[in-house]
Amino acid sequence: MIEFSRRTLSNGLRVLVHEDHSTPLVAVNVSYFVGSRDENADKTGFAHLFEHLMFAGSKNVPDFDDPLQRAGGENNAFTTNDYTTFYEILPAENYETALYLESDRMASLSINKKSLDVQRKVVVEEFKETCLNEPYGDNWHHLSELMYHKHPYRWPVIGLTPEHVENANIEDVRHFYRDWYNPSNAVLSIAGKVNEAEAFALAEKWFGSIPAGHTPVRNLPPEPAQKKPARKVVKADVPVPAIYLAFRTPARTDHAFYAVDLISDVLALGPSSRLFRRLLKEQKLFSTVDAYVTANLDPGLLVIEGRPSEGITVEKALEAVWAELHQLKNEAIDERELKKIQHRFESTLVFSETSVLNKAQNLAYYELFDRAELMNEETDIYLGITAQEMHEAAQRLFREENSATLIYLPK
Secondary structure, X not given: OOOOEEEXXXXXXXXXXXXXXXXXXXXXXXXXXXXXXXOEXXXXXXXXXXXXXXXXXXXXXXXXXXXXXXOOOEEEEEEOOOOEEEEEEEEHHHHHHHHHHHHHHHHHEOOOHHHHHHHHHHHHHHHHHHHHOOOOOOHHHHHHHHHOOOOHHHOOOOOOOHHHHHOOOHHHHXXXXXXXXXXXXXXXXXXXXXXXXXXXXXXXXXXXXOOOOOOOOOOOOXXXXXXXXXXXXXXXXXXXXXXXXXXXXXXXXXXXXXXXXXXXXXXXXXXXXXXXXXXXXHOOOEEEEEEEEOOOOOOOEEEEEEEEOOOOOHHHHHHHHHHHHHHHHHOOOOHHHHHHHHXXXXXXXXXXXXXXXXXXXXXXXXHHHOOOOHHHHHHHHHHHOOHHHHHHHHHHHOOHHHXXXXXXXXX
16 A cells, blocks of 8 residues: 555645655656557657657756766656656755656756757667567557557657657747646656655645646547457567467456456466466477567557567468467356466565655656556455356457468568
8 A cells, every 4th residue: 555645736636645764865756648549640659759759958957967976866758559657856955856857847858950860760770679679579560550550659769750750840849738638637656755735845846837738638540340350570680580469458457358367467477477378488489479469548459469489480480379368258267377377466566666766756647647546456356256257258259350470570
C-alpha cells in the first residue's frame, strides 16, 4: 500500500506526494499526457523529438543537466504511445532544484532553430541506429502496420519515417509544445524523504503561476475489429530467422486486460513458463522466446517473439507456438499454475515499490490513465482473476483472425 496525498493547483496541475523517510533520496516525476498517438500521420515522431527538446534549455536554465548535477542529482526521460515522462532523483535536501528546473521548462522552453537542428539530428541518428541498422530493429514498424489501420498506434513511438522529424519546422514544434506541454495536461509526483505540506507548498511556489493552457481534446479513430489474419515476410540483414506473433488485446484500463496480462506471464515469465520450458528447454525448437503485452491505454497487443533453433523452420516454430495457444484455449489453466503466476506477480510488484523512483512514476502513470488509487487496488484485482476468466480470455484472444505474423528471414 503506497500512501499519498493529492492536490490540484488552480492551473490544473495534479500534484501527488508520497512520504518515505526510509531513504535519503527524493524522486521528482513530471508526466505529460501526450504520446505518439497524439501526432498527425504526416508528422510522426514529434512526441519523441520533444522528449529531447525538453533538455535543450529554458528561459532561466540554458543547461538543464548542470544545476541538477551540482545538486547531486541525475535525470532521464522516456516517451510511449500514450504519455511522456521526465524524472530526477536527488538528495532530499536538494529536491527543490528539480522542481525549479521542471517548472522553468514547462513555462518557458527555449525552442529556436539551433536547439531544433541539434535535437533533430540526435533523433534521426537514433532512428537509423535502432531501427534501420539494427537486426530486427524495425519490427515495430511492421507489427504496427499489420495490426492497426485507422488508430495512430499504426506507427511506432520513434516515428513512421525519419523524414517526418527531418522536415519538422519551428512552428510545428512550438505548436506541439503549446498544445500538450501545459499544467492542465500534466501530473507532478514527488516521492521520498519529504514533508508533505512542504512539498505541496514548493509545488505551488514553482508551478502555481504557470498559465493553465487549454486542455487538449482527442478524437482518435477507434480501430475496427480485425476480420482476417495478417502476415508479412521480411528479408533483411539479420543473422537468423525470427518470428513475431501479435494479437489485439483489451485496453489497459479494461478489466479484461488483467487476465490477458497473466496469460503473457503463463507463456513466458521465467524458466518454468510454458513457452520457455516446453519449446526452448524440452523440444529445443527455439534459441530465444518471449511474450509480453504493450499495456496501451487504447486496445494494445500481446506479442510472442522468438528465434527458431538452427535447423528448425519458421513454419515448424509457429506451429509449436500455436499448439501451446490452442491448449490455453481448450483447457482451463490449473489452479496451482495460476496461483504461482499470481504470487510471482505480487512479489515482483512489492519489490518494485521499494524504489522511490518507481513509486513516483507509478503514481503519475495511474493518475494519468485513471486515478492513482488504482495503484493500490490492482494487486487484489490480479489475485482475484480466476482460471475461468483466463480460459475465456484465451478463447477471445488466440483467434487466427485476431492475429498478425511477422517473419524475418536472412537475405
